[in-house]
Amino acid sequence: MQTISVTDAVAMIPDGATVMVGGFMGVGTPERIIDELVRQGKRNLTVIANDTASPGRGIGKLVDAKLVGHTIASHIGLNPETQRQMIAGQMRVDLVPQGTLIERIRAGGYGLGGVLTPTGVGTVVEEGKQRIESNGKTYLVEAALHADFALIGAFLADYLGNLSYALTARNFNPVIAMAASTTIVAAEHIVPIGLIAPDHVVTPAPLVDYLVANG
Amino acid sequence: MLVNLGIGIPTMVANFIPRDMKIFFQSENGLIGTGPIPEEGMAHPLLTDAGGRPVTALPGACTFDSAMSFGLIRGGHVDVTVLGALQVGANGQLANWMIPGKMVPGMGGAMDLVTGAKRVIIAMQHTAKGKPKVVNTCSLPLTSVRPIDLLVSEMAVIAFPDGKAMLMERAPGVSVEQIVAATEAKLLLADKIPEMQL
Secondary structure: OOOEOEEEEEEEOOOEEEEEEEEEOOOOOOOOHHHHHHHHOOOOEEEEEOEEEOOOOOOHHHHOOOOEEEEOEEEOOOOOHHHHHHHOOOOOOEEEOOHHHHHHHHHHHOOEEEEEOOOOOOEEEEEEEEOOEEEEEEEEEEEEEEEEEEEEEEEEEEEOOEEEEEHHEEEEEHOOOOOEEEEEEEEEEEOOOOOOOOOHOOEHHHOOOOOOOOO | OOOEEEHHHHHHHHHHOOOOOEEEEEEEOEEEEEOOOOOOOOOOOOOOOOOEOEEEEEEEEEEEEEHHHHHHHHHHOOOOOOOOOEEEEOOEEOOOOOOOOEEOOOOHHHHHOOOOHHHEEEEEEEEEEEEEOOOOOOOOOOOOOOOEEEEEOOEEEEEEEOOEEEEEEEOOOOOHHHHHHHOOOEEEOOOOOOOOOO
């Protein structure tokens, strides 16, 4: 793990990169990394996240700046700008049931090719997917998702990169931390090693590649 | 009992829970033990509901990631979900997540909830701009092929035993004829159709 400035962290992300972003309606999204992506004007990003938050907040800032070419999310209903760009053909949006999205990401991080889920059977979500019968029930085959970068918003990080999260800001963060080639973390507080008790570490340090320096 | 409430009318269910009933509310963004909206000045920016609005956490609450949250939902650990609806078919199938060409918000957690919760209850207005929402067959994209268990509107309570819509109760002052007139789907009539106890 390496501590890095937010400028250098974002400089590693090329135009056209696939990025998983933590957060649920912006809660748990690493805003400092998002702000720097906007400042450096990284274009044509593929964003994998639960939602695109709302204009001016979290991933919504990337959408406002027209930096996103493709979104894979479960919900865009609270961001009219995402819907506008989708309808105008400026952004491709793949909508995925939330439980399927997080399991596809988890599968990517856990070394699985995908998952079998009953969600979506017999609906438009099934189009183009394989059905499998198992133990008398019907499932869809949903492929694993990977990303070039995972952008994590943590509450506490220690100097090694062990992470813990606060309240409902955990959401997608610990799951995406395992599913990307490079994991970059911005934490509210960076604390001495040992301050996060072993039982309270949610994301183990070896999963973290870069920790954005505070202050 | 673990309960997940959708947005809109279903959210109001929380205001009518009897004091002696032990219920945990789940927020799909990773919280069990969701409490009421905080008093002014007491909101925490990292404690929100699935719509991103500030909530409180009751004593005994716990938080978790989205994989566990949807494991709870899809895995049959949520006892009841109460959701809104755009359409409900005579067979109990639900459409509540998009209107092609008009409203494409995404399904969020709705498909997983309807597929996985032990009991699915719909709370909705009986009609939309005078048009029936309980229809023969949903014309809008389905949320799940799994039929709902119960529908509660301002006019009626309808159950769906064996994939058939059966009128169980009527709102005070509302006649069976009025309900049938406001419903496109053919309703089976229970032996007795009492007024709802409010």
